[in-house]
Amino acid sequence: MNYALFLGCKIPSKVPAYEVSTRAVLGRLGVVLHDLPFDCCGYPVRSLDRDASVVAAARNMALAARAGLDVLTPCKCCFGNLRHAQRLLDEDANLRERVAAALKAEGLDLPTSVRVEHLLPVLARGVGLEAVEAAVVAPRAGLRVAAHYGCHALRPSAVTRFDNPMAPTLFENLVRATGAQAVEWPRRLECCGEPLHEANPTLSDRIAQGKVADAREAGAQVLVTACPYCHMRFLSIQAGRPDALPMMLYPQLLGLAMGMTPRSLGLDA
């Protein structure tokens, strides 16, 4: 399997361990990652200028198309926005024309057949749960994990096609594949609070705190994410707290179960 790795803006600068662990795990599972000169996915400008967001997204996908690759991103916001842009291009011929013209100025063609995938579905469906399970040599038996879904991959499901938006199972299945136990927690599908952090920090904090408390009440020993934004949010609201619920990125959990060293997965401990 070959993919162009789309890291987005946050992972390299703010959550480098996510890149390290993603590369380590996928490399072992036979997924070959290629690096292309990608830029911003367009998500940050989506609400202020929709067209600018679509152009930014389309340009990235055009780069992948030129290299003959599909896109894999570990970021749920990038994933959501790239798929969102694909949908807007599909439904709006006028927009399609203008974007194509902008791409042409850079010698790129409108991408029509690039598939954009998030890390989790690639693991669960591309690599396959059985293959993931088969690669586990050090099962995390007894570890109680709260899997946080993250909004922009799951919804709107008509656009993202990530999993059943009402009762997803993909993430829990991947957690179970590592031998760990996936706890049921009521707020697992709720927002982490990151997108409104700038506008209303106290409210954003309260949303995130509520989620962490909910996961803890459900008996979770570790909160696992698969998105840099969610990860950063939960880390920052728990910073300096003695009762902080430990955080992990999914490829770190999987990597440990595959017998990799914490160091090779960007884990300090």
Next chain:
Amino acid sequence: MSGQQSKTWDVAVVGAGMAGMSAALFAASRGLSVLHVGNGGGLLFASGLLDVLGVHPVAPGRVWDRPWDALAALGKDDPGHPLVRVGADAVRVAMERVMSELGDAGMPYAPAEGNRQVPTSLGTTKVTYGVPRSMVAGAQAFAEGLPTLLVDFRGLREFSACQVVQTMGDRWPGLRCARVEFPDSEALSELYAVHVATALESSATRERLFERVRPLLGDASAVGFPAVLGLSRSGQVHQAFEAALGMPVFEIPTMPTSVPGLRLKGALEAAVGAHGVSRRVQSVVTGIVFDGDVAQLTLHDAAGGQTAAARAVILATGRFVGKGLVADRRGVAEPILGLRVEQPEARDSWHSRRFLEPAGHPINRAGLVTDSVGRPLDAAGNPAWRRLYAVGSILGRQDWMRQKCGSGLSAGTAWAAVDAIAGDLGGPGPVAG
């Protein structure tokens, strides 16, 4: 752009109300692969109470203690009613199955033998069959006339405990009311039921609430709250309430859209998801074409049109609210396939002269007609396709609202349809219980 691999499903279920959800659940648990299209929004208007058959005949409004006796009577008076066609055994097993699935998904139901009278937020009682465990103590307390405290929360508009006492007091002398401040809401002028429900899933919030309720209990031997005790784990929350307050605790269902409606929708979605059903929540089926042994469905959603193929189709699109039937000046039509809709002959005979006609209006019994196994008929009067079934409220010759038979109709017809399809496709027989 994001191309889907083509696959032929065993069953496509169109519609995601009670009937569609039941059909998807039953089909998936029979080992069939299921594509389930439709927005489950209709369930939001449900109360969580599951009716099988409460009233027959409609005109005098006779209420039955046992739905099975009512069904026997209905069979004699109205043999064309879909419930009669399906039969008591199928309805009973279908209801048991649905309630047990809901229990697994965190919304447990009390064991059902007959109908119960459940107090509502309007101060009335509603006759029903399947009662969530969190509401059943209310029916018992009412039936036995126990001294009971009703608690409401300042700022929660959906429910006034004292209004219920005012309306029901003469029928339930031991009933008292009290109002408390919901924990951490002192600075809020208005509360939203769902948010109160979510907050009560935290044990810390519950403890603070218990501290405020305990001093008010007095001589009460049961205590009632608005139906906000938890959302996705209401069973556990309700248990925690009973343990902490040391007496039976019950919820009183509120007006739609209510927490129990959202709970029911969430639990059914979870059950369907757990069975591996492939859900298309925001898609609408706009066309079905039968191509020999396979039906080709055209799906429409925000991302545009797609197609899907299935070896059997269950139509569970409801009546007018669910857009399973559409009405215009000329009459009522079924929009996807143009199936035959049994309806009053002329537009002006849809309704009786009296708006509150006790027997209901003729239009309330309009709907699809089926053959003896539940396959809807086309304009020419033949089954439209070998493996097309119609289930739930889209069916004619029933008035589920007045007859209080909505869930039984939905689950029962879905059970029968899945049974027929599984037999036809050569799947395994029905799984017991």
Next chain:
Amino acid sequence: MADTVFHEGFFRIALWVSLALGGLGLLWRLVTWLTVRIGSDAREVSFGQRLWAAIGGGVGALFSRRLPGMMGAFFLDVLFQRRLFATSKLRWAGHLMILVGFTVLLVMHALAAWLSGKLFDNYYATLNPFLLLRNVFGAMAVIGVVLLALGRRRDWAFGRPARRPADGIFAALLAVVLVSGFLLEAQKIASPKAFYRMTDEFGLGTDAEELAGLRWVWKQDYGVAFTDLHGEPDADVLAEGRELNSQACVDCHARPQSAFVSYPMARAMAPVTATLDAANADRALLWLHVLACLLGIVVLPFTRFFHAVADPVSLVARGAAASGPLSLAGRVSRRALAADACIRCGLCDARCSVAPIARWLDNPELLPSRKVQATRRVAGRAWTRVGDGDADRLAQGAHLCTDCGRCTLRCPVGLDLADLWDAGRDDLAARGLPAPATWIQEQPAIAWAEALGTELGRVPPAGPLSADRRTFSACVQCQTCTNVCPVVAHGGTDADRVDLTPQKVMNLLRLGMVDLALGSRMVWDCATCYQCQENCPEGIRVTDVMLELRGAAWRQLGPVRDRRRPE
């Protein structure tokens, strides 16, 4: 030698004046590093604290654990320029050539009287290796300039960046110095006048035959353009000339062919050498050369070429910061230094994550090299232009940055741009240009609606979704969107909870009252989690509508806000 054509007294005065002026300029520039305040925390430290941090911290660092970092920065970053090497090999080559070329010319050639002359007993500008080396390093500088010019064009994302006039003047002076230097050398090689000046000075003109021989030797071997020597010299005369040459000249004069740039120039100029001699061209060129150098000293502190001073300081400071955070005063000064040290080379722009967005919006203010300037301008005391279009474009640049950190990684002189952007956003907020979410939430929705109503008349629809009645026509006001909304759920008090619930926003739009919805807090507090959209029983795209309202609010409320501001 120079003394013969150049007035010593005047030179000294000019030298000291230009050094004094250049020194004042340097001081001015250094003071800005300690006075420019960027970021809200910059207001917490005084000039004195910053001065102390710079001197005390700077000296103290030399005796602390920071020393290795600073040493490493000096050798690897300043001298070898490894960051530029990693980013752009072409620019690195050009840059290093200029650095080496000019440094060596300065030390060996310009400061010959003080350094080379004292270090080497046999230092003569006209002897090898000095003659050769001067050409080598001069040529190096010229090639370096050409390489940089080529490299720059490649990295300009938005055409040529704006430049101060002083930059152009300094660049012209540099060109004058290089060209006049080579021309002067060429003219001196070819000039018969210069030849006679030397023979007169050393009394070699007394024997006419000897002189004739020497002229032949210098014509043939040294390329002097004598116009009166024709044919072949007599062998004896030539031998005599050679004899004299070896006695009197060779100790101070290597053959000029090793001046591999100037010598060919001298040959090419031969036809006009006499004319130039007559016009005292050597004198003029020397004046030009020296005055351009002195003027350069004066102008340098007012140009971006001052980065030759600022960048090494910045890099060493960065090396110091690597082994532990600096004091607040140190950080603030480092920020001011960063804003000053950037020369807008544009290498960051080429890899800026939002460059494609900048192109689409046609707003270069999104690019880091422009943002450094903007940050500096906004921090400046004179900046009061809230509300004009430029300010809005500038704020757009600050707020659309994704903080990806690539500019900081890529900056060849290691400026901490990420820190600069944070601080710059603080300043913009203090100047009345915070993020849209902040300024829109400053007043209630009804106040915005009134402002729109009175000042803009009819409000255009927010976008394609909200313009289409079908988007909301199915809404039955069932409140499901509000019920599933985490933002509504977690509002702890009436003060920080939303003003309009999602269902109310949909209702307003359904009734055509876009103006009332636009300024709502809800529009900006929306978590964009899509719960409402996913759960809506009627399939209404609630979240997409919210996002559309945001864009519309940004575009439509901005002008209203600006007009209502007192300034």
